[in-house]
Amino acid sequence: MIHLLRxxxxxxxxxxxxxxxxxxxxxxxxITSPEFALQVDLILHFIDDGYKASAYxxxxxxxYADQFDKVEKKDLRTAFNLAFKTDMHYFDYIYLPENIPRxxxxxxxxxxxxxxxxxxxxxxxxxDWSQFKPGDQIIDVGGGxxxxxxxxxxxxxxxxxxxxxxxxxxxxxxxxxxxxxIELQPHDFFQKEPISGAAVYYLRLILHxxxxxxCKTILGNIVPVMGPNSKILIFDLVWRPDDYWVSxxxxxxxxxxxxxxxxxxxxxxxxxxNKLGMS
Amino acid sequence: MIGAKERTEEEWNDLFNSVGLKLxxxxxxxNFQAIIEAVKA
Numbered sequence: 001m002i003h004l005l006r007x008x009x010x011x012x013x014x015x016x017x018x019x020x021x022x023x024x025x026x027x028x029x030x031i032t033s034p035e036f037a038l039q040v041d042l043i044l045h046f047i048d049d050g051y052k053a054s055a056y057x058x059x060x061x062x063x064y065a066d067q068f069d070k071v072e073k074k075d076l077r078t079a080f081n082l083a084f085k086t087d088m089h090y091f092d093y094i095y096l097p098e099n100i101p102r103x104x105x106x107x108x109x110x111x112x113x114x115x116x117x118x119x120x121x122x123x124x125x126x127x128d129w130s131q132f133k134p135g136d137q138i139i140d141v142g143g144g145x146x147x148x149x150x151x152x153x154x155x156x157x158x159x160x161x162x163x164x165x166x167x168x169x170x171x172x173x174x175x176x177x178x179x180x181x182i183e184l185q186p187h188d189f190f191q192k193e194p195i196s197g198a199a200v201y202y203l204r205l206i207l208h209x210x211x212x213x214x215c216k217t218i219l220g221n222i223v224p225v226m227g228p229n230s231k232i233l234i235f236d237l238v239w240r241p242d243d244y245w246v247s248x249x250x251x252x253x254x255x256x257x258x259x260x261x262x263x264x265x266x267x268x269x270x271x272x273x274n275k276l277g278m279s
Numbered sequence: 280m281i282g283a284k285e286r287t288e289e290e291w292n293d294l295f296n297s298v299g300l301k302l303x304x305x306x307x308x309x310n311f312q313a314i315i316e317a318v319k320a
Contacts, residue, residue, distance in 0.1 A: 123307075126310070208285070219295075219300065223300060226319055231303070231317065235314050
């Protein structure tokens with residue numbers, strides 16, 4: 001521990017006030033502030049989940065790369081599976097009853113930590129949420145604990161209903177935080193969408209977690225219940241060939257592991273490895 | 280937000296078309312992440 005703390009002093013996180021005694025700096029003191037609590041969960045999510053998976057990146061590429069964009073969810077295997085010695089998908093694993101306290105609930109808080117108020121405000125400002133009329137329903141599919149749904153609820157007209165759907169334990173967690181602002185409904189988006197004819201089915205940073213084969217299943221569960229005026233809104237990456245280095249690709253060496261290996265086998269990334277002579 | 284399974288506009292379009300949707304509009308296209316609107320084809 002002393003060695004780790006001393007390493008951090010080199011970047012002004014903690015200072016060694018006297019030999020083997022460490023004190024906060026202005027930077028490290030931020031960790032103790034209540035506002036930073038969710039960021040801690042985000043960091044722990046990276047470290048405890050993602051970085052462990054990242055250690056198995058090369059093995060995952062060897063074993064699964066050619067199948068990643070072809071298989072259904074049940075057959076999807078990534079670096080996460082190797083690291084955690086399970087055949088379950090990451091999201092199924094972290095919401096096992098015995099894993100909810102450590103992984104599942106932390107994931108919900110981490111996603112809140114990753115969506116700071118200014119980020120939420122910016123992303124929601126891209127769309128005119130005031131266009132919906134009383135009685136309309138906006139369904140936040142896979143909306144986690146409801147932090148984004150609650151923000152949307154503040155931007156719509158009175159009478160527009162915002163319903164956040166996620167796994168039962170996530171809904172339970174979210175109701176304690178946002179239950180007085182929005183409705184939270186248990187739903188697995190791998191099952192048929194239970195609400196027909198909503199004005200909006202909103203998927204925020206959902207489809208980027210999955211290859212096309214699986215995305216077709218997710219969207220295919222919504223399309224049949226859409227009404228003539230329903231729309232699907234997806235907040236996600238739209239990649240452009242000219243912004244390779246500014247669209248997150250520079251983070252891929254981390255992402256591949258962080259993202260539980262789900263993103264490991266992007267064909268484009270394999271092409272990049274080929275270009276670098278690394279495949 | 281960390282990037283992930285990236286899709287170009289064309290790839291989003293292909294995905295939508297495969298499930299009976301069509302891409303109607305992209306809001307905030309100049310941003311790293313945008314809002315993509317799809318409706319029934």
